[in-house]
Amino acid sequence: MKNTKSRTKQMLLASTLAVVSWSSALQAEDAPGMFRSEFLKGNLGWEDVTAKARDEGTVNFYYWGGSDIINLWVDQVATPALAAEGVKLNPVRITATKDTVDVVIAELAAGRGEEQGSVDLVWVNGENFYSLKQQNALWGAFANRLPNSVNFEWDESDPRSLLNLRDFGVETGFQEMPWSGEQYVCSVNRAHVSAENTPATFAQLKTYLEANPGKFTYVKPPHYLGNTFVQSVLYAHNPDGTGAAPYQQSFEEMGGEELARLMKPGIEYLKSIEPLLLGGASGKPRYAENSGELDNLFLNSEVHFNCKFGVFGNHNGLITGAYPEQAEEMIFPAGNMIKNKNYLAVPLNSPHPAAALVAINYFSSAEAQASKLKTAGMPVGLDLWRLSEEETAEVAASAPPHYGVTQQQLDDNIAPDTNASLVDVIEATWLAVIERKDDKPLADIVAQVSGELNN
Template identity: 30%
Template sequence: MPHPPPRFSRRHLLLAAAGTTLNPAWAQTATAWTEIDKAARGQTVYWNAWAGSEQTNAYLQWVAQQLKASHGLTLQHVKITDTADVVKRVRAEKAAGRGAGEGTVDLVWINGENFATMKREGLLFGPYAEALPNFRWVDTRGKPTTLNDFSVPTEGMESPWGMAQFTLFADSQRLPKPPQSMQALLALARSQPGRITYPRLPDFHGTTFVKQALVELAPDAKALARPVTDAAFAAQTAPLWPFLDALRPHLWRAGKQFPQNAAAVRQMMADGELLLAITFNPNEAANEIAAKRLPASVVSWQFEKGTIGNTHFVAIPYNARAKAGAQVVANFLLSPAAQARKADIAHWGDPTVLDLARLPAADRALFQTGNLPGLVTKGAPTLPEPHASWVDPLEKEWARRYGV
């Protein structure tokens, strides 16, 4: 049985609504959340979020419309291409002495090394996430990455709102037997030279491709969950570079060039130039088929022994002006209605973070999708991301070896 929520004075509740950090239990009382909701009304929340997808942008517009109607706040999508730029901005604001309520960012779409950096440098407000009313529906047991971001504990400093897992897709008429491991992919590349590739690092999907190979080939996968050291990097990447060396001459354009991003790879696959494409959204192919940008013969799969998976989050900078409004946004993003719309391939197709089995029947019914073409038919185990500190040295070493 859960412990009853603590009682707070009205002063504590008002401090919470204003954004003062308290124990995560403070927002568990209906009265406290009412105060936060009240403080949020009339606020403008500047949400810095990736804007590289029309469907994602449209979904964020829908969220803004819903919040305006139901909570009286304005959600402004600040479109960005790289979250690292937001981290630099908040860091610069801290260096300039811009304290609580003086920042330019109220909410940021974030995960991985960017979260690790902001947490380490004290650039985040919180903890707040686990106290959100809708957090009770999050599947923290079945989806442990909702509490652990690139092996860095979230500790309530960011709120989950979507799942991701490294997935491949291809036209089954061209590739009837998809490779089930990185070694099998190498064998396929050797038999079909020039018809496989991956994005140039530091593109996120390119880095994930390399991390997938690292996780499969590392002598001690558990070492990847710890902060990187020079010795650990040398030992665990020892099999990786020979693998990438062997793969490179059989890639598109003999590995002398790499596509800029996953969208370019997907288009080349759709045009028949490449055999397969990669994504971090298991529903992307189904989404593209529904939009008639890919044929219904395209199938999606994950390697039999598993692929890298993680959760993406929203976080609130330490000096956000609209902390109450940002919490209301984060809570709405966890609502069954918002999660169901996001999971619907007609709108986005981003997998939910919620535990559907625990939802009320009416809410659970919102997630029924049926057997749509392009969906992953047999899910594979989710392999944990290496610790966030591995990303930078991996990208730098890849660039040194293959970036010319």
């Protein structure tokens, strides 16, 4: 009898402790950071994530809002799709992603920790991702844990996984999910430039400008479009003939003297074409401040070429009237057309992290990506070989046309982006040499600007 009573007491005690433990776990799950901790440990199923997302109700999505057709897709396609999953998408349209990154970092510095920030989800790549990672301001390794992660190649032994695992040469660590893929593509106005006179190399561009001075310019660094043009010049003028390869190293690995040596021929080229650029004859070359200004110059025939990121930029320019009617894509610079992916990241202090994950999972679906491609001309970020035949066909049917080139030609001339730790140094060097006309030895300039950036 005593043993029976003893066993009954033990069972009651165990049951009570289990209820207390279960109740405490439920309370703990709502504590700031607990959801993140349990998800990253693999202790939560997707149904737990979606349930919490519905409770959170909202996701604050910060993204560059300068494209009307992307905004249209967000409002008319993504917003109702997420509403059907119980999440209200709040699009926060920004002009500079760096400003949002600065907000996140400032909030964390002010003590607004996990689930206490204002940004749930941000569209990033390159320097902005690097800044968040350097400041330990990212939520964690979520990308390969979402249901739609199957649409991406994560196997590092497969070279096709490179753009998923590295962002501007920096390891992503699964802390961002690819959203789109872009390539630096130039367009030419066939009303002024024949196919025979279309440059494919920087030497040919200079020859064209000698005969047609003032009919080219590029976006001014530190704008990312200007940085990209400069980087492609540096690749093409690499004195060792190894193109982009050494620029995949970090600044710490390469060192300032080696970077200056590699940059020197490219910087000399940029100096040599200044008098040939738009306004160059007056001694004051005019660099476009942004993509919109360059579009206007191109539309009005003030320049004959328009170089910027956008695999389908020519198509989008034609249908929106931003490009001249005879605009076509061109292969330039041959072999050095920089391609990268852009991504969706969750800040460490995201106030609605589960809703952010649900939104990213939707954005990573073949259906959403095909719809975004068809509506906004925004290339898919997922990897086609990971999709079903039906999904691949849906994406192919959604792709806008090319003009003057084929997708295969664009693919055949891809170059990787520059390591994020080099980008600031290169842009600061351009500002010193090209804008401020600093004539010190290039190695001294690189040493100076890199020292200032590190202080």
